[in-house]
Amino acid sequence: SRITSSRKREHLEICCDRQVEAGFSGFDDIRLVHNALPECDMSKIDTGVHFLGNKLKSPLFIAAMTGGHPDTAEVNMRLARAAQHFNIGMGVGSQRAALENPELEDSFTIVRENAPDAFLCGNLGAVQLVEKGIEWAERAVEMIDAQALCIHLNPLQEAIQPEGDHDSSGCLNAICELCSSFKHPVIVKETGCGISYETAAKLWGAGVSAIDIGGLGGTSWAAVEAVRADRDDLAETGRIFSDWGIPTAVSLVESSRFKGPVIATGGMRSGIDIAKSITLGATLGGMALPLLKPAMTGEEALFKRIELINRELVVSMYLTGAKSCQELAQVRTYITGITGDMLKNNKIPELK
Numbered sequence: 314s315r316i317t318s319s320r321k322r323e324h325l326e327i328c329c330d331r332q333v334e335a336g337f338s339g340f341d342d343i344r345l346v347h348n349a350l351p352e353c354d355m356s357k358i359d360t361g362v363h364f365l366g367n368k369l370k371s372p373l374f375i376a377a378m379t380g381g382h383p384d385t386a387e388v389n390m391r392l393a394r395a396a397q398h399f400n401i402g403m404g405v406g407s408q409r410a411a412l413e414n415p416e417l418e419d420s421f422t423i424v425r426e427n428a429p430d431a432f433l434c435g436n437l438g439a440v441q442l443v444e445k446g447i448e449w450a451e452r453a454v455e456m457i458d459a460q461a462l463c464i465h466l467n468p469l470q471e472a473i474q475p476e477g478d479h480d481s482s483g484c485l486n487a488i489c490e491l492c493s494s495f496k497h498p499v500i501v502k503e504t505g506c507g508i509s510y511e512t513a514a515k516l517w518g519a520g521v522s523a524i525d526i527g528g529l530g531g532t533s534w535a536a537v538e539a540v541r542a543d544r545d546d547l548a549e550t551g552r553i554f555s556d557w558g559i560p561t562a563v564s565l566v567e568s569s570r571f572k573g574p575v576i577a578t579g580g581m582r583s584g585i586d587i588a589k590s591i592t593l594g595a596t597l598g599g600m601a602l603p604l605l606k607p608a609m610t611g612e613e614a615l616f617k618r619i620e621l622i623n624r625e626l627v628v629s630m631y632l633t634g635a636k637s638c639q640e641l642a643q644v645r646t647y648i649t650g651i652t653g654d655m656l657k658n659n660k661i662p663e664l665k
C-alpha cells in the first residue's frame with residue numbers, strides 16, 4: 314500500500330504540471346441550436362437536477378480524483394468544501410490504499426467532515442471488487458458515509474503498467490453480485506476510454522444504478538503512464554494508446570439509450586460542454602482535471618472556477634431558451650464531423 318499511496322501523490326503532480334490530455338471528446342462537433350427569442354428571465358433559470366434520489370443544485374459533478382496519501386487531504390478538503398457550498402455531487406478517488414492501510418483513511422474522511430450534506434460517491438476498482446468482494450465495498454461506503462459507490466474500470470491503464478493487473482476476468486460477475494445485494498446505488502465508471510453501447514447494455518443488465526462514461530478527450534491515463542515510465546518502450550506504449558477510446562460525446566449517446574441515468578465525464582471543459590452533454594442524454598457532467606488545478610492552488614480559485622462553469626451553463630440554457638435542465642434535455646443539436654460520422658456508422662440499429 315505504500316506504493317499505491319506514493320503513486321497517488323505522483324499522479325496529482327503529473328496531472329497538474331504535464332500535458333496529460335489526449336484525443337478528442339467530440340464536443341467541438343456538437344452545436345446547440347441558438348434561440349434568438351429565449352422569452353425567459355435568465356435570473357430565474359434553475360440548474361437543479363435529481364440524481365439517484367438526491368436533489369443537486371447543478372449538474373456539475375466533481376469527478377473522482379484523489380485521497381490515499383496524507384498530502385492529498387488538503388485537495389480533498391477543498392473539493393469537499395466546494396461540493397458542500399455549491400450543493401453539487403462529488404466522487405472521491407480510489408479508496409484502495411486506505412482499505413489496505415487504515416492509517417491513510419484521514420485523507421478520505423476529511424471529505425465527509427467538510428461536506429456533511431453533499432452527495433458523495435465512494436470509489437473502488439472493479440479488479441479490487443473481484444478480489445475483496447462486498448466487504449470492501451461496504452467499508453468504502455462507510456469510510457465517507459457515501460450515498461453511492463463508484464466501481465471504476467481502467468483496463469487500458471492496467472494493461473500498459475508493468476505492475477498493473479492484467480486479468481480482468483470476473484469483473485462483470487462481481488458487479489452483478491454487488492448490485493444484487495448492496496444497500497447503496499452502484500455506479501460503474503470508465504476512466505478515459507468510454508463505455509460502448511454493448512458494454513452499457515451489459516452494465517444495465519447487471520443492475521447498475523448509473524453509468525459514468527469516462528470517455529476519451531480529457532485526462533488520458535496512457536499519457537500519464539507515458540510521463541511516469543522509466544523505460545523508453547513503456548513510454549512509447551503509453552503515447553501510442555493515449556488517444557485510444559470512445560469520444561465522450563459518442564459514448565454518451567450510446568450509453569444513454571437505456572433507462573438509467575448517465576454521468577458524462579472525460580474532456581468536459583466548460584459549462585457549454587455540460588449543456589451539450591445534457592442535450593445528448595446525460596443527467597450530470599463530471600470534471601476532474603479542470604477542477605484539480607484550482608483545487609491545488611486554493612479554495613478561492615476552486616470556488617471561482619465552479620462559479621464560472623455554472624455561469625456558462627446558465628448562459629447556454631438562456632440562449633437555448635431552456636429554463637430547466639429538463640427543458641435543456643429537449644434542445645436540438647447539430648452533430649457534425651467525426652462525431653457525426655461515428656454516430657452514423659456505428660452499426661447499432663437503434664442509434665440510427
Ligand code: FNR
Binds near residue numbers: 324463502532578579
Ligand atoms: C482521476 N480519475 C479517477 N477515476 C476513478 O474512478 N478513480 C480514481 O482514483 C481516479 N483518480 C484520478 C486522479 C486524477 C489526478 C485525475 C485527473 C483523474 C479519473 C476521473 O474521475 C475522470 O474519469 C477522468 O479524469 C476524465 O475526466 P477529466 O479529467 O477529463 O475531466
